[in-house]
Amino acid sequence: MDAGRYIPVLILAAAVAAVQLFTLATGSEYYLTQLTMSAYYALVIIGLCTLMGYAGQISLGHAGFFAIGGYTVSVMTTYDFSGFSGSAVMGLLGTLGLASASGGELHLSPWVSLAAALVITVAVAFIIGIPILKLKGHYLAMASLGFGLIIYRIVLGTRIFGEADGISDVPGFAIAGGLRVSGSPELRIQNYYIAWTLVIIGTVMLINLVKSRAGRALRSIHGSEEAAMAMGVNASRYKLYVFVISAVFASLAGAFMAHLNGGIGPSEADVMKSVKYVAIVAAGGMANLWGALTMGVLLNYISLRGYLGSYDDAFFGAILIAIMLFAPEGLINPAVMKTAAVRARSLIDSIKKKTGRGGHAS
Amino acid sequence: MLLEVKNVSRAFGGLRAVDDVSFSVPKNSIKAIIGPNGAGKTTLFNLISGSLRPDSGRVFFNGRQIQGRPPHTIAARGVSRTFQNIKLFHNMTVLENVMVGRHTRSRSGFMAGIFNLPSCWREEREIENRSRGILDMLGVSGLAGMNAGNIAFGSQRIVEFARALALEPELLLLDEPAAGLNMHETAEIAEIIRKIREMGVTILIIEHDMSLIMDISDDIVVLSSGKMIAEGRPSDIQKNPEVIRIYLGEEDAQDQEP
Ligand SMILES: Nc1ncnc2c1ncn2[C@@H]1O[C@H](COP(=O)(O)OP(=O)(O)O)[C@@H](O)[C@H]1O
Ligand SMILES: [Mg+2]
Numbered sequence: 001m002d003a004g005r006y007i008p009v010l011i012l013a014a015a016v017a018a019v020q021l022f023t024l025a026t027g028s029e030y031y032l033t034q035l036t037m038s039a040y041y042a043l044v045i046i047g048l049c050t051l052m053g054y055a056g057q058i059s060l061g062h063a064g065f066f067a068i069g070g071y072t073v074s075v076m077t078t079y080d081f082s083g084f085s086g087s088a089v090m091g092l093l094g095t096l097g098l099a100s101a102s103g104g105e106l107h108l109s110p111w112v113s114l115a116a117a118l119v120i121t122v123a124v125a126f127i128i129g130i131p132i133l134k135l136k137g138h139y140l141a142m143a144s145l146g147f148g149l150i151i152y153r154i155v156l157g158t159r160i161f162g163e164a165d166g167i168s169d170v171p172g173f174a175i176a177g178g179l180r181v182s183g184s185p186e187l188r189i190q191n192y193y194i195a196w197t198l199v200i201i202g203t204v205m206l207i208n209l210v211k212s213r214a215g216r217a218l219r220s221i222h223g224s225e226e227a228a229m230a231m232g233v234n235a236s237r238y239k240l241y242v243f244v245i246s247a248v249f250a251s252l253a254g255a256f257m258a259h260l261n262g263g264i265g266p267s268e269a270d271v272m273k274s275v276k277y278v279a280i281v282a283a284g285g286m287a288n289l290w291g292a293l294t295m296g297v298l299l300n301y302i303s304l305r306g307y308l309g310s311y312d313d314a315f316f317g318a319i320l321i322a323i324m325l326f327a328p329e330g331l332i333n334p335a336v337m338k339t340a341a342v343r344a345r346s347l348i349d350s351i352k353k354k355t356g357r358g359g360h361a362s
Numbered sequence: 363m364l365l366e367v368k369n370v371s372r373a374f375g376g377l378r379a380v381d382d383v384s385f386s387v388p389k390n391s392i393k394a395i396i397g398p399n400g401a402g403k404t405t406l407f408n409l410i411s412g413s414l415r416p417d418s419g420r421v422f423f424n425g426r427q428i429q430g431r432p433p434h435t436i437a438a439r440g441v442s443r444t445f446q447n448i449k450l451f452h453n454m455t456v457l458e459n460v461m462v463g464r465h466t467r468s469r470s471g472f473m474a475g476i477f478n479l480p481s482c483w484r485e486e487r488e489i490e491n492r493s494r495g496i497l498d499m500l501g502v503s504g505l506a507g508m509n510a511g512n513i514a515f516g517s518q519r520i521v522e523f524a525r526a527l528a529l530e531p532e533l534l535l536l537d538e539p540a541a542g543l544n545m546h547e548t549a550e551i552a553e554i555i556r557k558i559r560e561m562g563v564t565i566l567i568i569e570h571d572m573s574l575i576m577d578i579s580d581d582i583v584v585l586s587s588g589k590m591i592a593e594g595r596p597s598d599i600q601k602n603p604e605v606i607r608i609y610l611g612e613e614d615a616q617d618q619e620p
Contacts, residue, residue, distance in 0.1 A: 205476045212475025212482060213468055213489070216454070220462040223451025223510075230411055230445075231529060232437035232466035241472050287453060 005207055008290060009200060016196045020189060032192040033183075036260065038300040039195035040253040043202050045280050045296030046289055047249025050206050052278070053287035054215065055242045056222030057133065058141045060274045061148035062250045067269035068124060069117045069251030070258040071155055074167040076113035079160075082106040110173040110259065117255045118248060125247035126240065133239045136225075145271060152269040166265030173259040181259040191260060198256065199293070202249060206289055209245075218242055219287070272313050276303075279320040363422075364389045364564050365410070365533055370419030370429070371588075372402075372409055379405040381588035382419070387533070387581075392555070392565045394575045396599075397585035398608060403568045404446055406585070407535050410566075411443050412436040423533065438466040442531035444522045446538045446568070452511030456502070456521050459510045460493040463528025467492075496524045500554060516547040523554060527563075534558065536567040540574055552578060576600070584608075 023029045048062050081099065084090045085106050093099040098109040132143040155161040162168075172182025180187055181194055209215045220228040221235050229235050258264045267273070280299050284291035299319070302308065308315045326343050365387040372380045380402040387393045395403050408414040410421055412433035421429040428436050442463075451459050468489055470482045497503040502520050505513055510521060519539060526534055536555070540548040552574055559565060559578075569575050575582065575596065582599045584592040592602045599605055 208478040209472070209476045212478070213465070213470045213485070214472045214475040216458060216462055217465060219454055219458075220451045223453045224449040226413060226433075227445065227449035227451065228462065229433040230413070230437055230443050231462050231525065232434045233462070234432075234434045245472075245476075 002211075005211060006204070009204055009207070012203070012293075013200055016193075016200075020192060024189075029188055032188050034301055034304040035297075036188075036192045036195045037257065037304055038297045039192075039199045040257045040260070041277075041300040042199055042293055042296035043253040044250045044277055045284070045292050045300075046199075046202055046206055047246035048277050049281045049284060049286070049289055049292035050210065050218075051242050051246040052281050053285070053289075053292065054210050054222065055218040055239060057239055057243065058137075058278070059144040059243070059246070060141050060271070060278060061128075061144035061146075061151070062246070062277050063269055063271065063273035064148040064151035065121055065125065065247040065250035066254035066257075066273070067151050067155055067264070067266075068121050069254030070264035070268055071161055071167065071254075072117035072120055072251075073110060073113040073173075073255040074170045074258045074264050075160055076108045076116060077110055077171055078107070078167060078169055080105040081108060107171075110171070114173075114255050117251055121247050121251035122244055125244040129240045129243040129247075133236065133243060145274070148269075148271045148274050152266065152271060155269050156266045162265075164266060166263055167258075168263035170258050170261075170263045172262075173256070181256055183260050183262050195256065195260075198252070203289065203293060210289065214238065214241075222287075272316075275320070276313075276316045279316045279323070282323045283319055363387065364424060365566070366420075366422040367406075367410065368420045368422070370406070370409055370416045370421060372405055372414060372416050378588045380409060380416075380585075383585070383588075383590050384419075385583050385590065385593055387564060387566055389532075389564055390559070390562060391580045392559060392567065392578055394579035394582045394596075395566065395568045395585060396570070396572075396575060396582060400587075401585040402588040403585055404537055405588075407443065407537055407566075407568065410436075411441055411535060434466075437529060440530070440532035441535065442526040442529040442533070443535035444519075444526050444537055444539060446541065448515075448518045448522050450510040450518055450522055450525070452509070454510055455506065456508050456510050456513065457490070457493055457497065457506040459521060460496055460524045460528045461489050463496075463525040464489045464492060466529055493524075493528055496527050497521075499557070500524050500527075516543055516550075519543065519547075519551065520554070523551075523558075527558065531563055533564045533566065536565060536569075538568050538570065540569055540571045548574060 019035065020032065023031050044062060044066055048059065051057050051059060081090060082105055090099055090106065093108065093112060098112045099106060100109065128147050132140060132147070135143050156163060172180045172184070174180045175194070179190060179194060181191060210219070217228065217233045217238050220231065220233055221238060225235050254264070254268065280295050281292050283299065284293070284295035303312055363386045367386065368384050370380060370383050371378065383406060395406065397403055405414065409416045409429070412428070412431050412435070415430045419429065420427055423436070423439055423441060428439065451462065468485050470485050474482050494503060494506065497506055500520050500523060502517060502524065505517060505521065510518070513521065523539070539551050543551065548571060555565065555567070555578055567579065579596055582594065582596055583590060584599060584605050586608050591604050591608070592599060594602070
């Protein structure tokens with residue numbers, strides 16, 4: 001095996017710790033909140049990067065999977081199941097400590113909710129993926145967009161999902177020991193580390209995947225689906241599996257984020273979110289996990305800090321256009337950064353020339 | 363018989379691209395398919411390799427029916443191919459392209475990959491060594507680390523051969539392997555084809571270069587407008603009046619163009 005692939009992971013881990021210590025030293029720990037949320041979004045991004053950049057299959061519906069994760073845990077941990085308290089299933093969950101009564105209400109444990117969220121995600125990803133992954137290019141983009149729209153309308157229009165208000169009062173998620181995914185300020189540091197641990201584990205898994213036999217098969221589908229199949233790659237199965245994996249990453253992020261924020265709202269299922277994810281993957285260089293991760297953290301952080309104000313969506317739209325025009329291979333790639341700079345300069349030169357002439361006339 | 367094609371037909375709309383074609387390929391032979399452009403040669407390859415389903419007819423490989431099966435299962439049985447318009451994976455290196463050719467000869471799945479299980483390590487090493495060996499045999503090991511899209515056209519053809527061979531095929535389908543190559547490169551390809559045959563691989567080849575075909579093939583099938591119009595040894599095909607008419611007819615037509 002080649003251990004070299006893990007060196008960047010160690011650098012990432014060191015950077016995560018360094019940032020935390022820096023905020024501690026400068027007394028600016030409130031930054032950690034957005035960095036924690038950025039980490040969860042980055043989890044969506046690296047999953048989507050594997051699907052888009054490596055396997056070459058676009059999805060404009062990944063906010064839908066994020067929402068499935070977030071909404072499932074939110075509903076299951078806040079819904080009062082006391083009406084079912086006599087049932088055998090609830091009895092069993094109660095004995096296992098997976099359901100608890102408080103204030104006359106009976107709630108399911110976050111573990112059960114998380115497991116349910118992942119099962120639902122995998123099921124939905126299969127059901128949606130089997131038909132739509134037969135499509136290619138624009139058609140796949142449209143179909144996945146349709147899926148995203150359906151999820152958005154469902155959460156927006158269904159009572160149990162809180163309609164326009166979403167769901168609030170989602171409890172924290174006591175993982176083990178004193179570890180607890182929750183938004184309370186005194187747990188800020190540990191939540192930062194929980195989120196980043198998940199990102200690091202996820203990154204390692206995906207790096208392993210893309211460097212494996214299966215990863216090669218995925219990339220070959222991107223290169224030429226016909227040739228890949230002629231070499232024995234079961235393209236439809238591989239596309240489906242990577243779609244499901246990327247859906248699980250998004251769903252997991254949604255579930256943890258719901259516990260972190262104590263709830264979830266329909267904006268998380270908004271199609272614009274999906275577009276944003278795609279824009280970030282494109283900015284990161286498509287087939288570049290590290291680029292996607294870097295951009296995922298950076299751009300989400302900028303967005304979460306509110307630097308973009310009401311131009312947030314416009315900013316990501318502009319990124320998409322700019323990337324497609326000047327750096328279709330993304331930004332985090334030395335060769336591409338050079339060509340992008342050259343192209344941008346020549347464009348600016350030509351604009352200068354034109355406006356220079358136009359200036360005299362007006 | 364390694365491959366038997368029986369009454370295979372395929373139409374596109376009203377166009378009968380392949381029309382009731384039957385022939386067979388014995389083990390360890392080189393059979394050529396010739397015919398004018400649009401005769402249906404590539405379509406026939408697609409029908410054999412599973413890229414297309416026949417409307418009717420049967421294809422037997424090693425005595426088992428394969429027609430209409432998905433291409434990856436046909437590949438797994440030992441049918442490999444190259445493409446008329448080279449289809450390398452441009453997003454991968456030359457070595458990685460060849461390594462994909464080992465797909466059916468290896469087995470690590472998604473989960474093994476994600477967790478980088480020790481069982482993968484040995485397999486990966488074996489895949490890489492084999493692939494490098496094939497590049498070496500074809501004299502292009504120097505290109506291993508290059509991006510497959512960045513190498514010369516002639517080298518791309520050879521790398522596509524390497525990828526096809528990595529599958530360890532029993533039957534290799536070559537679609538115009540000398541198209542676009544100069545004389546020197548064509549001779550190199552002829553040499554490679556002979557080498558492949560010596561390895562015990564049966565070859566079905568589509569080619570326009572008549573001297574190459576006459577030189578290497580045991581047997582020739584002639585297609586025209588989807589129909590098989592002749593089959594026989596190279597010396598007989600050369601004398602076949604129908605074949606001469608089609609080929610001369612084509613040249614006449616070209617001569618008459620303004
Ligand atoms: N996928 C397809 N859809 C429609 N027509 C096709 C397709 N593939 C091939 N054809 C048509 O079938 C005929 C045979 O093509 P082809 O098999 O490529 O010929 P050859 O390889 O002998 O030059 C041509 O007229 C071609 O235009
Ligand atoms: Mg052809």
